[in-house]
Amino acid sequence: MHSNWRNKKAWESFALPLSSPSDEACKMFDATVTQYVGWYDDDSVGGIEGSLSKMMSADQNFVMGHVLKNGLELLGTGRNLKLDPELKADLDLMITLAEKSPVCDWERKHVQAMHQWSKGNMKKASLVWEDILTEKPTDVLALKFAHDTYFYLGCLPDMRDSVARVLPQWKKSMPLYSYLYGMLAFGQEETNLFTEAEKSALKALSLNKRDAWATHAFSHVNEMLGRQKQGSDFLEKTETDWASCGMLACHNYWHWAVYHIERGNYEDAIGIYENAIYPRFTKSGAMLDIVDAVSLLYRLEFEGISCSDKWKEAFEICQPHKDDHILSFNDAHIMMTCMGSNNQEEAQIFLQSLQNFINNGEGDNRNISENVGKAICEAIFAYKNGDFELAVDLLMSIRYQIVTIGGSNAQRDVFNLLLINAALKSPLQKYQQLARGLLYARKCFKENAPMTDRLMARALGNHVD
Numbered sequence: 001m002h003s004n005w006r007n008k009k010a011w012e013s014f015a016l017p018l019s020s021p022s023d024e025a026c027k028m029f030d031a032t033v034t035q036y037v038g039w040y041d042d043d044s045v046g047g048i049e050g051s052l053s054k055m056m057s058a059d060q061n062f063v064m065g066h067v068l069k070n071g072l073e074l075l076g077t078g079r080n081l082k083l084d085p086e087l088k089a090d091l092d093l094m095i096t097l098a099e100k101s102p103v104c105d106w107e108r109k110h111v112q113a114m115h116q117w118s119k120g121n122m123k124k125a126s127l128v129w130e131d132i133l134t135e136k137p138t139d140v141l142a143l144k145f146a147h148d149t150y151f152y153l154g155c156l157p158d159m160r161d162s163v164a165r166v167l168p169q170w171k172k173s174m175p176l177y178s179y180l181y182g183m184l185a186f187g188q189e190e191t192n193l194f195t196e197a198e199k200s201a202l203k204a205l206s207l208n209k210r211d212a213w214a215t216h217a218f219s220h221v222n223e224m225l226g227r228q229k230q231g232s233d234f235l236e237k238t239e240t241d242w243a244s245c246g247m248l249a250c251h252n253y254w255h256w257a258v259y260h261i262e263r264g265n266y267e268d269a270i271g272i273y274e275n276a277i278y279p280r281f282t283k284s285g286a287m288l289d290i291v292d293a294v295s296l297l298y299r300l301e302f303e304g305i306s307c308s309d310k311w312k313e314a315f316e317i318c319q320p321h322k323d324d325h326i327l328s329f330n331d332a333h334i335m336m337t338c339m340g341s342n343n344q345e346e347a348q349i350f351l352q353s354l355q356n357f358i359n360n361g362e363g364d365n366r367n368i369s370e371n372v373g374k375a376i377c378e379a380i381f382a383y384k385n386g387d388f389e390l391a392v393d394l395l396m397s398i399r400y401q402i403v404t405i406g407g408s409n410a411q412r413d414v415f416n417l418l419l420i421n422a423a424l425k426s427p428l429q430k431y432q433q434l435a436r437g438l439l440y441a442r443k444c445f446k447e448n449a450p451m452t453d454r455l456m457a458r459a460l461g462n463h464v465d
Ligand SMILES: [Fe+2]
Pocket: 216, 220, 251, 255, 408, 410
């Protein structure tokens, strides 16, 4: 693990001068950025919480410190400014400090970007980060904030090209250099450049085997190429390398369990849920962990595995987030918990909350919710209540816009499965034929997919004239 934190002078030597007189604040800024990029907590500084706290104690007026602190809250935890006066006060303080202090241009732009993000204008924020990167390609914080934002918005080519533009401008000796390959790998994989993605991911891992994001990118490559056995074996062999990266471990376990579900190894998938995912999502309460847990339960139920005893806790842990509406991707999974736990009344309340957000909210996710997210939630509701035709109609009209709700191609596959299962369950011949067509298309994209084969067997077993 990297621990030679950059002081004020070292940051200046990277052409990224920090407007703080405190060496300790600059060092703890580096420590926090490093953990954020690496998805882990470094015990030597007390984890991200510890380094953030030390940074702010060393210099309470550190503008980039406030940017980082607020950025991690907004991008990492999905806190909603309108429902969170404390976060609103922190944002206001950051803006006031930037106005009063003689900050550098790149720092001022970071404040602007975070201000835009806090208002829900994620795309606008990413444009500001890209503007910074044009002049300062080694600003890894701008790169990472942009990377995460593209992930939230389903901006897949942006996620790839953002890293590709700056990587040749880095030197191998620069701190965090290897992580760029993992980020590039994920952008390449999400844009179906699987050969290039595999090469980038393995390069990142050859430089740092504990890069959990590179492991994750490689897991996606295995998923998309139908290499479920290879993917499982790789995660098993390298588990001690990535499982210590606490912010991503749960998600890598999710990938592992998804391989098992595809192969029909339901006991193994449930074992991963119970031993690795359940303890993590119930402890962290982080939406990234929660959606993984929910998504697994939903997929298992498609396969005929009842998870009725597991839904209640997933539902309960989502309840504090039911009015956040930060990301439509999260909302869809909250809806799954309402229906999975048979909370029809709460589902109706949640749909009304989403409608209120569409009526009165603002920003990118308001528009995405109106155009796509609401239909997904209504389809989840309809499916559970046996209105399979409505679920199909809702999803068919938006299926190629679902990418805009964010998440990865592999994660959003749950909505493809919802559509296929709804069509399969419909008694109407037209929908039975549609199910076959959807499965032919699915097979076309991924040849080795036992789940597709099982679904096709079901489709062919249904009568079609
Ligand atoms: Fe993933």
